Every structure is written in C-alpha cells, then in structure tokens.
Amino acid sequence: GSVLLGIETTRSENFLGLFERIEASGLTYEDITENEILSNFLI
Numbered sequence: 001g002s003v004l005l006g007i008e009t010t011r012s013e014n015f016l017g018l019f020e021r022i023e024a025s026g027l028t029y030e031d032i033t034e035n036e037i038l039s040n041f042l043i
Helices: 015-023 036-041
Strands: none
Touching: none
8 A cells, every 4th residue: 555654854865865775675655745735744
C-alpha cells in the first residue's frame, strides 16, 4: 500500500542522500513539495 510521510530537515541537501538511498533500495517515492493538494495534508 501507499504511505504519506512528512520529513523535515534544517539542511535541504540532506534530501539528496535520502533520495539516493530510497532509490537504491528499490522503493518508489514521489516528492510532493510542489503538489499543493497533497502537501496540504501535512499542514
């Protein structure tokens, strides 16, 4: 199934390593930063 996670960091460059590890593990993800409808669920 699907999961919606909200991840906060003080350094945006941390996301590069996170996304690389997610891709290496074979998982799929979608960055919803620019998706106003989905990102409103986190607020």
